Amino acid sequence: MSGRTLFDKVWDNHIVVPETTDTPAILYVDLHLVHEVTSPQAFDVLRERGLSVRRPDLTLATMDHSTPTRTEQVFGGVRIADSAASGQIDALERNCREFGVQLENLHSQQRGIVHVIGPELGATQPGKTIVCGDSHTSTHGAFGALAFGIGTSEVGYVLATQCLLQRRPKTLAIDVDGALPAGVTAKDLILAIVGRLGVRGGAGHVLEYRGPAIEALSMEARMTVCNMSIEAGARAGMIAPDETTYAFLKGRPRAPRGADWARALDAWRALPGDADAVHDRRIAIDASALAPMITFGTNPGMVMPIDGHIPPASGDPAFAKALEYMGLEAGNGLLEHPIDVVFLGSCTNSRLSDLRLAASVLRGRRIATGVRMLVVPGSQAVKRQAEAEGLDRVFREAGAEWRESGCSMCIAMNDDRVAPGQYAVSTSNRNFEGRQGPGARTFLASPLTAAAAALRGRICDPREVMA
Amino acid sequence: MIIRSRTVILPLDDIDTDQIIPARFLKTTERANLGEHAFADWRYASDGTPRREFPLNQVDLAEHRILVAGRNFGCGSSREHAPWALKDLGFEAVISTQFADIFRTNALENGLLVLAVPATAHRWLLDHGGAELQIDLGAGELRWPGGEAIPVAMEPFARYRILHGLSSLDYLLRHEQDIARYERARTPDTPAR
Numbered sequence: 001m002s003g004r005t006l007f008d009k010v011w012d013n014h015i016v017v018p019e020t021t022d023t024p025a026i027l028y029v030d031l032h033l034v035h036e037v038t039s040p041q042a043f044d045v046l047r048e049r050g051l052s053v054r055r056p057d058l059t060l061a062t063m064d065h066s067t068p069t070r071t072e073q074v075f076g077g078v079r080i081a082d083s084a085a086s087g088q089i090d091a092l093e094r095n096c097r098e099f100g101v102q103l104e105n106l107h108s109q110q111r112g113i114v115h116v117i118g119p120e121l122g123a124t125q126p127g128k129t130i131v132c133g134d135s136h137t138s139t140h141g142a143f144g145a146l147a148f149g150i151g152t153s154e155v156g157y158v159l160a161t162q163c164l165l166q167r168r169p170k171t172l173a174i175d176v177d178g179a180l181p182a183g184v185t186a187k188d189l190i191l192a193i194v195g196r197l198g199v200r201g202g203a204g205h206v207l208e209y210r211g212p213a214i215e216a217l218s219m220e221a222r223m224t225v226c227n228m229s230i231e232a233g234a235r236a237g238m239i240a241p242d243e244t245t246y247a248f249l250k251g252r253p254r255a256p257r258g259a260d261w262a263r264a265l266d267a268w269r270a271l272p273g274d275a276d277a278v279h280d281r282r283i284a285i286d287a288s289a290l291a292p293m294i295t296f297g298t299n300p301g302m303v304m305p306i307d308g309h310i311p312p313a314s315g316d317p318a319f320a321k322a323l324e325y326m327g328l329e330a331g332n333g334l335l336e337h338p339i340d341v342v343f344l345g346s347c348t349n350s351r352l353s354d355l356r357l358a359a360s361v362l363r364g365r366r367i368a369t370g371v372r373m374l375v376v377p378g379s380q381a382v383k384r385q386a387e388a389e390g391l392d393r394v395f396r397e398a399g400a401e402w403r404e405s406g407c408s409m410c411i412a413m414n415d416d417r418v419a420p421g422q423y424a425v426s427t428s429n430r431n432f433e434g435r436q437g438p439g440a441r442t443f444l445a446s447p448l449t450a451a452a453a454a455l456r457g458r459i460c461d462p463r464e465v466m467a
Numbered sequence: 468m469i470i471r472s473r474t475v476i477l478p479l480d481d482i483d484t485d486q487i488i489p490a491r492f493l494k495t496t497e498r499a500n501l502g503e504h505a506f507a508d509w510r511y512a513s514d515g516t517p518r519r520e521f522p523l524n525q526v527d528l529a530e531h532r533i534l535v536a537g538r539n540f541g542c543g544s545s546r547e548h549a550p551w552a553l554k555d556l557g558f559e560a561v562i563s564t565q566f567a568d569i570f571r572t573n574a575l576e577n578g579l580l581v582l583a584v585p586a587t588a589h590r591w592l593l594d595h596g597g598a599e600l601q602i603d604l605g606a607g608e609l610r611w612p613g614g615e616a617i618p619v620a621m622e623p624f625a626r627y628r629i630l631h632g633l634s635s636l637d638y639l640l641r642h643e644q645d646i647a648r649y650e651r652a653r654t655p656d657t658p659a660r
Contacts, residue, residue, distance in 0.1 A: 016649040017642060023624050026642055028649055038546065040496035045636070054646075066494050084494035091496045135545040135569060151547035151573035152498075153635070161639040163646055167622065169568075199481050200539040203568055233542060235568050299481055299542075318479040318537065411490045420513065432485040432543060434508050 003274025006240050007171050007206045010146040010271070014129045016163055024165040030128040031145075032158045033114045034061035034101065036092040037413070038133030042156035043095040051160045053099040058162065060123060061096050062104040063089055064113045066413040069376050069403035074106060085414065099159070112379020112405045115139040115347040119223065120381055122252025126241035126268040131158060136347045136429065137236075138229040142222035143249070144241035144271050146206070149230065169235065172205040173279035176213040178288030183463035185357065186221035187349055187427065187446035189213070190228040191293035191303045193285060199301040202234030208279065209239050213287035219248040220351040227348045228429050231300040240272035292462055294334055295431045295444040297322035302431075306449065306461050309333050325433050326441050327421075334443070334459045341424035342373040342400075342454040343436070344447055346410035349427035350378030352385050354447045359391045361451035361465055362398040368457025373400035374416060376408040400454070412437045425453040468604040468630055470559045470580070472532040475522055476596040482536055483543035484570060488552045490544075501548055502555030522596070523556075533600055534561045535592045540581075541570025550574040560602055562609075564589045575625040576635060582609060582619045604630055 004012070011027075019025035032055075039061070046052070053059060066085040072078040080086040089106060096103035104111040110121065115136055118124040126144035131137060133155045140147035154164055174193060180186075207229050209222075217225065222239050229237030246265060249255045256264040291305040302322060304310065313320060313330040323330060344350070344358050355377065367373050375395045377383040383405055386392055392402045409416040410428035412435065418424045420439025427450050428435075431442035443459065452462035492504040509521050517524045534553070540563045541549060550573050553561070560580035574581045580602065584592070588609075592598065601610035604626060608616040628635065639646075 016645050021623065022627070024622075026639065026645065028646070037493050041498045041547075044496075049636075051640075082494065088494055088496060133545060133547075135543065149545035149569055151545055151569060151576065153547060153573065153576040157636050157639055160636060161643070161646060162650075163639055163642075165624070165635055165639065199542055200565060200567075203539065203565065230543075233539065233567060299483065301481075316480070318481060321479065413490050413494060430483075430485070430543060432483045434489050435485050438489070438491075438508055438513065 003277040005171055005273040005277040005279060006144060006208055006238055006271055007146065008277065010127055010129065010144070011168065013127065019168060024167045026163050027166045028129060029131050029158050029162050029164060030058060031118070031123055031130040032059045033118055033130065033132035033137070034059060034155065035065055035114050035132070035134065036063040036088040037065040038152050039095065039155055040088065040091045041152050042159055043099065045156040046099065046159055053101060053159045054162045056100045056102070059101045059159070060118070061092060061101050062111055062114050062117055063092055063106055064405070065407045065411060067106060067406045068414050069406050069408050069416055071404055074404040082414070109380050112381065113347045113350065113407055115223070115227065116350060116378035116382065119143065119219070120252070120379055122249050122255035125249065125255070125264070126245060127271050131164065135230045136227050138234070139223050139227040139347055141226040141229065141236050141238040142219060143245055144238060144268070146236055146238065148235040170205045170280040172202060172207050172234070173282040174207055174209050175282065175284045176209060176211040176287050177284065178213055178286045179216060180213060180287045180290065183448060183466055184290050184292055185446040185448060186217055186224040188290055188293040189287060190225045191295070191300065191444065192290050194228060194232045194300045195293070195303040196283065196285065197232040197301070199231060199299045200233045202229065202232035205234050205281065207232070207234045207237040208273070209237060214239055215242065218353060219244060220353040223351070224348055228300065231429060241268050292446060292449050294449060294459065295442070296326065296328060296334060298325055298431055298433050300429065300431060300444060303444070306459070307333065307335055335461070337459045338423065338457060339425050339443070339453050339459060340371065340422040341418050342367070342371060342450050343376070343409040343424055343426040343428060344450055345374070345376030345378065345408050346428035347378065347407070348429045349447050350376060350382065352382050354427065355382070355386050355391050358447040358451035359394040361448060361455060361462065362400070363394050365398055365455055367399045367454040371454055371457050373398070373454045374403065374409055375400050376403045376416070377405050379405045409436055411435065412440070418442070425450045425459065470532065470602040471599070472559065473530055473597050473599050474533045474535045474562070474592060475526050475528070475531040476593055477522060477534065477536045478593050480537035481539045481542055484541055484546050484549040485543055487541065487549040488546065493546060493548055498551045500555060501552035502557070505552040505556045526597070528557045531597070532557050532559045533602070534558050536561055536563045538564050540566050541574070542567040545569045545573070547573040547577070550577045550579045554579050562589070562592060575622070575629070578629050580604065580629070582621065584609065584617065584619060588617055
């Protein structure tokens with residue numbers, strides 16, 4: 001019998017009832033993250049059925065999607081104009097109180113995007129199963145957790161039973177050799193991987209990112225990579241835990257302490273895949289051959305090197321529709337393409353290292369006239385750290401807006417929207433039609449590329465403007 | 468369980484859940500009445516008038532309750548509002564070659580059938596919008612207008628659940644003792660054994 005992969009080990013550890021031909025496995029969940037948009041209907045089911053939350057101690061709620069990012073609306077008592085959004089915020093407050101779930105509410109100093117605060121608090125740990133009613137739950141796989149998004153019905157099942165019904169997925173190893181060149185980031189790497197696999201290439205699989213280029217990444221960069229696993233159709237992406245992982249977690253509020261820490265470390269060190277473990281599929285990527293990447297279409301798989309050319313028309317009606325929506329032509333490049341908006345934020349790229357990267361380009365400079373740049377830190381903790389380093393001043397003095405944390409312009413559920421027809425360079429994860437507002441046209445890119453575009457008012461190779 | 472209806476076609480591949488229901492309509496705390504927002508930006512111009520060229524605006528949806536879509540339908544966001552909206556619009560089944568993983572689960576949890584068919588059958592369906600089909604879930608068959616039937620693949624437990632009106636939640640609650648036993652055997656904060 002061959003050895004077990006990282007995924008195999010985490011999966012096997014959480015089987016309550018094994019899978020059969022007729023029935024899926026019952027899988028135990030170690031951490032359930034909850035937010036305001038995908039939970040109210042689930043709490044309603046509990047109420048209707050007279051059920052309680054089985055493990056409030058394994059459940060953590062926050063609000064991020066429909067929350068405002070303007071300081072006066074978050075802390076200043078200015079009413080949230082959108083009554084539907086404030087209704088969701090109130091519903092989560094009520095539900096968490098009624099069911100005894102810990103909530104980082106709108107005014108909490110620990111609030112932030114759900115996928116930023118889980119790791120920040122040390123709740124995200126190697127070997128855990130982690131779910132949330134949000135497809136970017138794959139982010140937490142950066143720690144060697146099995147983490148995936150679920151729907152609202154399943155949110156209800158986990159609240160009530162701490163379990164899910166699951167068929168065992170296949171595994172796909174992504175071996176990344178070499179080292180990322182200067183100016184090429186984890187975001188460029190994952191965009192290249194999504195481009196290689198396509199938006200359905202990872203369906204039915206859990207991805208495992210491996211190899212020297214992955215081992216060299218910081219935890220924040222690893223989160224950027226795992227975050228976009230879903231954009232290749234994979235519910236989860238994982239990276240084996242190592243010393244970088246343990247150093248990140250040590251001392252965080254929810255991380256194990258003292259004797260528990262030593263015990264946890266022993267368990268975590270057993271998680272990486274065995275040398276003879278076999279994945280169902282495997283692809284290889286050479287990191288040293290990568291350039292900064294940018295999307296040109298309306299899904300994240302429609303991506304190319306920044307100095308590349310949009311592929312020729314293929315006869316695929318979806319491709320033609322995408323280019324028409326984007327107002328672009330097959331065969332053309334994107335360098336020098338004018339832009340209107342730059343968004344630095346989202347669960348993909350809103351952590352301190354992302355803000356530092358963008359600030360390194362903008363320090364002492366002004367963004368181009370007519371360009372609007374929005375900087376939205378991933379959490380209140382990131383915001384405080386950035387302010388302590390003076391990054392907020394760098395952004396403000398460059399002409400950008402500095403906001404409170406949240407999903408903001410990635411999903412445009414609050415007032416942070418790109419206007420119809422405008423072009424935005426965004427560090428977020430989805431360039432779907434209308435994602436950043438009806439009619440908005442999105443180019444996905446790294447924080448470096450986004451900052452460079454803000455500076456020039458046009459798409460450019462960030463390596464040309466790097467300090 | 469037998470569904471008999473005509474098809475309506477959305478031939479594009481990779482239709483994401485942001486198209487099925489845009490995020491600005493997710494600010495609800497209920498699951499009802501989302502059909503009016505289904506495909507909102509494809510169905511309506513920005514002034515609210517229906518776009519005539521959009522296939523769902525060209526037929527009486529009450530008679531077209533089977534959606535045939537391009538590959539990888541429902542990719543992207545995990546929002547269960549997508550199957551809620553499709554059901555509220557009157558759809559009982561979606562046919563494609565492949566569905567996004569989270570969407571498939573969400574649809575089946577709501578009794579919206581998602582049927583994966585081989586590429587040749589899919590091609591025929593895309594080319595014959597309005598075809599009258601019969602889906603026999605008990606027999607696991609999709610019956611063509613001429614009477615010929617092909618088997619359709621569906622996860623067996625989801626099929627059983629829908630046929631027998633069993634909810635996943637009830638099934639899980641019935642395993643309470645197994646869950647309690649698992650919890651006793653294991654300290655949640657020391658994951659690997």
